[in-house]
Amino acid sequence: MISDQLKTAILGALKLDDWELTESTIAAEVPGWDSLSHVNVMLAVEKHFGIRFKSVEVLRLTNVGELQRLVNSKLTKQS
Amino acid sequence: MNKKSVGSMSQRWCDNASKSPDSDAIIHCRAGETPRRWTWGELIRTAKQYSAALTNSGIERGQVCAIIARHNALLYPVYMACVFAGAIPAVLAYPNPRLHPDKFREGLEGMGQRSGLDWILTERALEGVLQPLLGSGRSTIRGLHFPFESSEYVESAGSSGQLGTVHPACESDPLLLQHSSGTTGLQKPVLLSHGAVLEHVIEYGNFLGISPQDKVASWLPLYHDMGLIAALHLPLALGIPTIQIDPFEWVLDPSLLMQAVSANRATIAWLPNFAFSMMADKIREEDMENVALDSWRMVINCSEPVRYDDQEKFFRRFAPYGLKRDALSSCYAMAETTFAVTQTPPGLEPMTLAVDIRSLSKGQASPATGNAVRVCVSSGEPIPGCHIRIVDEECKDLGDQRVGEVLIKTATMFDGYRNYPEKTAAVIRDGWYLSGDNGFKHGKDYFIIGRKKDVVIIAGNNVYPEDVEAVIHGLVGVIPGRVVAFGEEDPEFGSERLSVAAETALADETDRRKLRMEIIKAGMRIDLTITNVYLVPPRFLVKSSAGKPSRSANKERVIRLKDRPNMTMQPAELE
Numbered sequence: 249m250i251s252d253q254l255k256t257a258i259l260g261a262l263k264l265d266d267w268e269l270t271e272s273t274i275a276a277e278v279p280g281w282d283s284l285s286h287v288n289v290m291l292a293v294e295k296h297f298g299i300r301f302k303s304v305e306v307l308r309l310t311n312v313g314e315l316q317r318l319v320n321s322k323l324t325k326q327s
Numbered sequence: 328m329n330k331k332s333v334g335s336m337s338q339r340w341c342d343n344a345s346k347s348p349d350s351d352a353i354i355h356c357r358a359g360e361t362p363r364r365w366t367w368g369e370l371i372r373t374a375k376q377y378s379a380a381l382t383n384s385g386i387e388r389g390q391v392c393a394i395i396a397r398h399n400a401l402l403y404p405v406y407m408a409c410v411f412a413g414a415i416p417a418v419l420a421y422p423n424p425r426l427h428p429d430k431f432r433e434g435l436e437g438m439g440q441r442s443g444l445d446w447i448l449t450e451r452a453l454e455g456v457l458q459p460l461l462g463s464g465r466s467t468i469r470g471l472h473f474p475f476e477s478s479e480y481v482e483s484a485g486s487s488g489q490l491g492t493v494h495p496a497c498e499s500d501p502l503l504l505q506h507s508s509g510t511t512g513l514q515k516p517v518l519l520s521h522g523a524v525l526e527h528v529i530e531y532g533n534f535l536g537i538s539p540q541d542k543v544a545s546w547l548p549l550y551h552d553m554g555l556i557a558a559l560h561l562p563l564a565l566g567i568p569t570i571q572i573d574p575f576e577w578v579l580d581p582s583l584l585m586q587a588v589s590a591n592r593a594t595i596a597w598l599p600n601f602a603f604s605m606m607a608d609k610i611r612e613e614d615m616e617n618v619a620l621d622s623w624r625m626v627i628n629c630s631e632p633v634r635y636d637d638q639e640k641f642f643r644r645f646a647p648y649g650l651k652r653d654a655l656s657s658c659y660a661m662a663e664t665t666f667a668v669t670q671t672p673p674g675l676e677p678m679t680l681a682v683d684i685r686s687l688s689k690g691q692a693s694p695a696t697g698n699a700v701r702v703c704v705s706s707g708e709p710i711p712g713c714h715i716r717i718v719d720e721e722c723k724d725l726g727d728q729r730v731g732e733v734l735i736k737t738a739t740m741f742d743g744y745r746n747y748p749e750k751t752a753a754v755i756r757d758g759w760y761l762s763g764d765n766g767f768k769h770g771k772d773y774f775i776i777g778r779k780k781d782v783v784i785i786a787g788n789n790v791y792p793e794d795v796e797a798v799i800h801g802l803v804g805v806i807p808g809r810v811v812a813f814g815e816e817d818p819e820f821g822s823e824r825l826s827v828a829a830e831t832a833l834a835d836e837t838d839r840r841k842l843r844m845e846i847i848k849a850g851m852r853i854d855l856t857i858t859n860v861y862l863v864p865p866r867f868l869v870k871s872s873a874g875k876p877s878r879s880a881n882k883e884r885v886i887r888l889k890d891r892p893n894m895t896m897q898p899a900e901l902e
Contacts, residue, residue: 265840276425279847282856283423283578284601284786284820287609290579303580303614304359 250316253296258312261285261292271313297323333529335496335521336564337410343566344371351568355400356587358576363400367566370404377401377408377474378491380484384472388413388494390445391504393435395419395453396475398573402549403559405448405474410502413494415518417442417504418549426854428456434514435460439467441746442504442516448472498522504745505552505662516745517662526712527665527739528561534710535595535625536673537561543569544593546577546584551787553630556666557597581606582614585648592622597658599787600631603641604821610644621649625673628704629658630787632775635679635702637821652676659706659775663760665739668715669773671707678705678772687776690719692728692767705772712738716759717768725767732779733766734759781878783814786822790814790855792878798849799829804842806830808875809868813882815859824858825850828885831862861885 250269259267262280275281281289290306293299293315299322309315343352348368355363365373386392392409394416396402409416419438422431435457438444444467447457451473460466474480496502502521506514543562547554554574562569570587577583584606587593628638638655646652657677659669671677680703686693687701695701709715716734717725725731736759743751754761763780766773783790795812799805809830814823827846833839843860850857869884871877 274424276423276851279844279851280856280858282425283575284605285856286579287581287605291609300613303582307358307576307579 250312251319254293254312254316254319257293257296258289260296261289269312271311271316273312274310293319299323299326333498333522333525335498335500336502336525336560337407337493337496337521339525339564340374340407341371341493343367343563347566350566352563353403354568354570354591355398355403356570356572356583357398358573358580358583362570365400365403370407372490373401373404374407374411375490375493376481376488377405378411378493379489380474380481380491381408381412381414381472382491383484385470386412386414386446386472389415389501390469391415391417391443392472393417393419393438393444393447393449395421395447395449397421397450398571398575399450399475401475403571406549408474408491409448410496411491411493413496413500414446415501415504417444417506417516418555419506420548420550422453422456423854425851427852430853431456432460432463435468436463436465438506438514438516440465441514441744442506443467443746445469446472448474450475496521498525503555505555506550515747515750517741518745519665519741523665523739523741524556524560525564527667527737528556528564530711530739531557531667531670532561532565534667534670534672537565537567537595539567541567541595541624542591542593543567544572544584544588544591544596545569546572546574547597548574551630552662552666553597553599553660553787557627557629557660580614582610582618585610585615585618585620585645588620588623589618594622595625595627596623597627597629599822600628600634600637601786601820601822603628604634604637604819607637607640607644608819615648619649620645621651623650623654625656626650626654627656627658627670628677629660631784631822632777633657633677633704633706634818634821635704636818638677638704657704657706659764659773661762663741663754663762664713664735664737665741667710668713668735668737669707669709671705677707678769679703680705680769680774687730690730692730692769692774692776701776703774703776705769706766706775707773708771709773715768715773717766722756728767728769730765730767730776733762733764733773733775735762736760781813783812783823783825785814785825790825794853795825795827795850795855795857798853799827799846802829802842802845802849804831804833804838804845806832806865809865811868811876811878811881812857813878815882815886817858825855826859826861826882826885827857828861828863828868828881830865830867832865833862861889 344367352367352370353365392414406416460468505517545558549555655676656671660667681695681700682692683695684699684701714736717731719731765777766775792812796810799810812827815826817824846860868876869880
């Protein structure tokens with residue numbers, strides 16, 4: 249399940265009021281989330297959660313569910 | 328005077344392989360993986376194997392092979408195999424998942440009718456999407472080939488171990504087909520000969536002072552002329568290595584280019600302006616660990632107007648890693664002239680001129696005296712064999728610092744758009760190519776400052792407003808025929824953003840919000856991100872003399888009025 253926090257970070261970076269994000273949502277389905285804005289979305293998620301992604305981790309993400317799991321694993325390591 | 332013969336590109340490749348079979352030709356990089364190094368010997372041997380397989384599969388001399396594939400180590404030998412077989416390769420963009428399959432096929436059908444696409448060489452992943460083209464009456468496509476799945480293709484073509492012969496080509500034989508951007512058949516196909524491409528890269532390489540110590544590093548897609556000609560053909564013809572990074576990976580992690588330059592001691596790269604801005608802003612300190620950029624002797628800003636602030640930002644950000652100021656460079660190029668028209672000489676950073684913005688809008692690049700300043704960056708001087716004129720509306724030559732359209736004549740210019748006589752006639756006059764760009768000359772230097780045409784350049788890619796308007800016209804809520812698309816400068820992005828102004832009678836804010844989203848989604852279906860949507864009242868858009876909404880006039884009007892509350896703009900005739 250996609251947390252409200254992650255949704256807030258993503259939609260904020262894309263300047264969207266609302267958009268349904270599920271585990272299987274891919275970037276191409278979300279308005280404004282293209283390859284050029286992807287870096288901004290990742291930076292916004294990092295800032296929101298106070299975490300850092302490695303480049304290879306970001307490159308291998310295929311959908312929002314995987315991003316959620318990556319965020320969760322980073323937060324678990326921090327705690 | 329007899330022109331010196333340059334021979335064919337295929338012969339040049341074979342000569343390079345004979346001279347240095349064990350030297351690196353292409354270093355194919357994927358993030359997190361060991362690079363795949365193609366030596367010259369292995370590259371040519373593999374290309375010949377594929378050439379035999381293509382011929383055994385029915386591909387004939389003169390036929391056009393569209394290549395649609397993601398970053399793949401086999402892409403280079405397959406491309407060369409087409410040339411060896413006497414066929415004409417045309418690298419096309421891989422469809423983004425957001426591009427609707429119908430739109431993708433429609434684009435290929437339109438392109439095929441102009442370019443005469445015969446075959447598609449692609450990945451199995453696209454088979455389902457492309458298969459319907461084969462039964463379509465409108466399509467010229469004869470069949471699909473899947474050469475990118477390891478050695479399976481060579482084996483199934485019954486040519487395992489067999490080396491194809493290199494088709495003897497003469498200078499005037501077609502080498503490749505390039506397409507301008509666009510999505511719905513507006514692409515303009517440019518056919519270039521062996522002689523044109525080879526002569527051009529030799530001349531351009533001489534101007535750049537290319538030596539055997541040089542190495543090119545590139546993340547540029549090969550469907551773009553800068554990626555194909557500058558970052559692939561030039562190094563392959565001149566026998567220097569090229570390091571190829573996945574464009575999709577680079578855009579997600581721009582530091583990949585810096586790491587590749589550092590690891591391979593690369594010396595030259597071509598980049599569109601937005602990449603200077605993006606790398607300066609987005610690359611993090613930890614991704615630059617152990618990176619050294621002192622090997623870089625030319626970082627060439629090309630394919631978008633060069634923006635002074637972005638070049639400076641880039642230099643300040645990476646100077647601590649060894650980037651030299653005199654490595655900053657610029658170029659003006661286009662597919663119609665094979666590639667480069669002007670270039671700054673090696674070791675000289677581009678000249679800048681602070682000009683008065685008001686005088687610029689009146690066609691004169693006068694030195695700035697007040698606060699309204701635009702720092703224009705030179706795109707360099709004409710490369711040998713290239714001639715430029717700056718002309719006014721009547722095609723009369725203008726003097727130094729007078730702004731006008733840039734006309735070009737080169738020895739390696741295209742003969743015209745393939746099967747598109749009306750477009751060709753519109754851009755060639757008395758042997759001069761009408762670039763559609765505005766610029767001025769100062770001494771030996773040429774400055775490109777904008778466009779006469781409506782084309783929008785987003786991150787180095789041309790977007791035709793017609794494509795965007797076509798998908799919005801039919802939306803419920805938009806007044807038919809009352810839409811314009813245009814580009815807006817985004818200084819932070821270092822490029823343009825796509826904007827749309829559409830007339831609507833909708834008044835309810837919820838309905839208007841839905842319509843804005845529908846317009847953005849319509850853009851997504853043709854793989855374009857519409858950043859700004861301006862909903863304007865009926866009769867707002869200004870018409871041109873042809874009776875259609877004028878893009879330039881409406882862009883100016885919308886931008887001027889956009890900060891007014893609720894966009895309560897008056898209809899055009901009331902203003």
